Amino acid sequence: xxxxxxxxxxxxxxxxxxxxxxxxxxxxxxxxxxxxxxxxxxxxxxxxxxxxxxxxxxxxxxxxxxxxxxxxxxxxxxxxxxxxxxxxxxxxxxxxxxxxxxxxxxxxxxxxxxxxxxxxxxxxxxxxxxxxxxxxxxxxxxxxxxxxxxxxxxxxxxxxxxxxxxxxxxxxxxxxxxxxxxxxxxx
Numbered sequence: 001x002x003x004x005x006x007x008x009x010x011x012x013x014x015x016x017x018x019x020x021x022x023x024x025x026x027x028x029x030x031x032x033x034x035x036x037x038x039x040x041x042x043x044x045x046x047x048x049x050x051x052x053x054x055x056x057x058x059x060x061x062x063x064x065x066x067x068x069x070x071x072x073x074x075x076x077x078x079x080x081x082x083x084x085x086x087x088x089x090x091x092x093x094x095x096x097x098x099x100x101x102x103x104x105x106x107x108x109x110x111x112x113x114x115x116x117x118x119x120x121x122x123x124x125x126x127x128x129x130x131x132x133x134x135x136x137x138x139x140x141x142x143x144x145x146x147x148x149x150x151x152x153x154x155x156x157x158x159x160x161x162x163x164x165x166x167x168x169x170x171x172x173x174x175x176x177x178x179x180x181x182x183x184x185x186x187x
Contacts (some may be wrong), residue, residue: 018044018069019119021053022139023061035059041116041139042068044076045123048084051150052076053120053143077147080155083107085127088156093149098141099134102149116142124150 022041027034038061045051052075056067082088087104094100100117105128111121113131116139121129133142160167 015046016044016073017047017123018042018072019123020065021116021119021143023064026057038064040064040068041143042072043116043119043123043143044069044072045120045125047123047125049081049125050076050078051120051124051147053147055140077151079124079150079153080158081124081126082155084125086129087126087153089154091149091152093145093147093152094135095144095148096138096141097136098138098145100142100145100149101132101134102146103130104128105130114142115139117146119143120146120150 020040020042024039024041026037026039028037029035037057037059039055039057040061041053041055042065043051043053052072054068054071054073054075056064056069056071058064058067080088082104085107087102090101090103092099092101105112107128109128109130111118111126111129111131113121113129114133117131117133120143121131131146133145136142156167156170160170163170
């Protein structure tokens with residue numbers, strides 16, 4: 001019975017892709033000198049719209065990474081993707097001094113994002129996105145700001161359900177507004 005549970009957990013865990021974003025060596029000064037430990041930041045995702053991040057600390061690097069990976073799997077969020085490859089709309093997120101701007105991109109653009117944000121998008125399964133990091137370059141704050149932005153992401157289906165409309169009505173209104181804007185700019 002225990003083997004079956006382990007095999008089920010291994011199969012479930014194998015569907016996730018994890019990326020080590022940052023590893024930090026920290027020191028505790030004690031009477032005999034310094035004791036070194038490690039802090040790891042890991043991003044985990046299924047490349048189909050689910051992603052999470054975790055932070056783990058331990059005396060050895062592999063143990064810190066394992067703890068961070070477990071924490072990331074516990075805090076996963078689902079992000080709606082357009083056509084399974086990009087975001088539905090532009091969105092901003094911030095955490096502390098970290099501010100990020102995420103923009104939807106046409107097919108073939110690729111992931112245009114810096115370090116920690118790139119890891120989030122690769123594990124999320126986004127193939128086309130343009131992202132800009134403003135403010136801090138601290139990987140922890142950048143990842144948290146990216147997650148803050150991704151939690152604001154909404155699909156047209158959820159917006160239509162919230163407003164009590166059909167998706168086609170919502171999209172036709174968007175098209176009508178886009179056609180009026182150039183005419184107003186010309187006048």
